[in-house]
Amino acid sequence: MSDDVLALLALGEQAGTDAERAHVAGCALCTDEVASLADVVGLARDGDAALVPPSAQVWDRVAAELGLATTGAPVTETAATPEHTPSRLATDPVVLVPRRRRPRSWGWIAGAAAAGLVIGGIGVGWALTRDDRSASVVASATLEPLPGWDASGSAKVETQRDGTRVLVVDVDEAHLEDGFREVWLLTPDVKGLVSIGTLDGTSGRFDLPAGLDLDEYSVVDVSQEPFDGNPAHSGDSIVRGALRI
Secondary structure, eight states: OOHHHHHHHHTTOOOSOHHHHHHHHHOHHHHHHHHHHHHHHHHHHSTTOOOOOOOHHHHHHHHHHHTOSOOSOOEEEOOOBTTBOOOSOTTSOEEEOOOOSOTTTTHHHHHHHHHHHHHHHHHHHHHHTHHHHHOEEEEEEEEEEOTTOOEEEEEEEEEOTTSOEEEEEEEEESOOOSSEEEEEEEOTTSSOEEEEEEEOSSEEEEEOOTTOOTTTSOEEEEEEEOSSSOOSOOSOEEEEEEOBO
């Protein structure tokens, strides 16, 4: 579900299509998101609520995530007067806030803007961690080393909001060999196997095929593969472990 639709629904707008609104009504996670944002909107529209600016570290994380050169919290500035002349450089980010000349007509906009400020302050962390919150772990495994290897690792299967599944693999290996690592899902009798992808480094996330039965292919295997052009398993497994629900 689009973040914009959830935010507008929290503001009381009739946003989204009929199908999207029906989805929100029937999805516990989306309903909770709208309820949480609606609480924030209510606090922002309360005249007694104080807006607490986020710390500089929050804005530094946002700038780093977006690849921005300038960091630090944005500054709210009103029009300059002879008694108050801004001293910051012209390159600093500045948000100009118009004066409210017609309080009644600006009431709803002020509420939405205040909600935006609050969400912008405390919702940054929510946005940065949204992926973690929207995924649920349905299975996990401890990866044990096979003979000849001094390694350890872990694996877990996450189900995303849209129903897709992701295999997350972490391997801590003491030494490297020529070649590359490949991640597999095996049957418990090791007679059937499916290649999931190449593990670059010590951690990786792999989209699982929609029709793959994890009850059948329930063993995670990470192998050391030579550059020989042969797509089959090399027979040299580094770590292996069974998924448990």
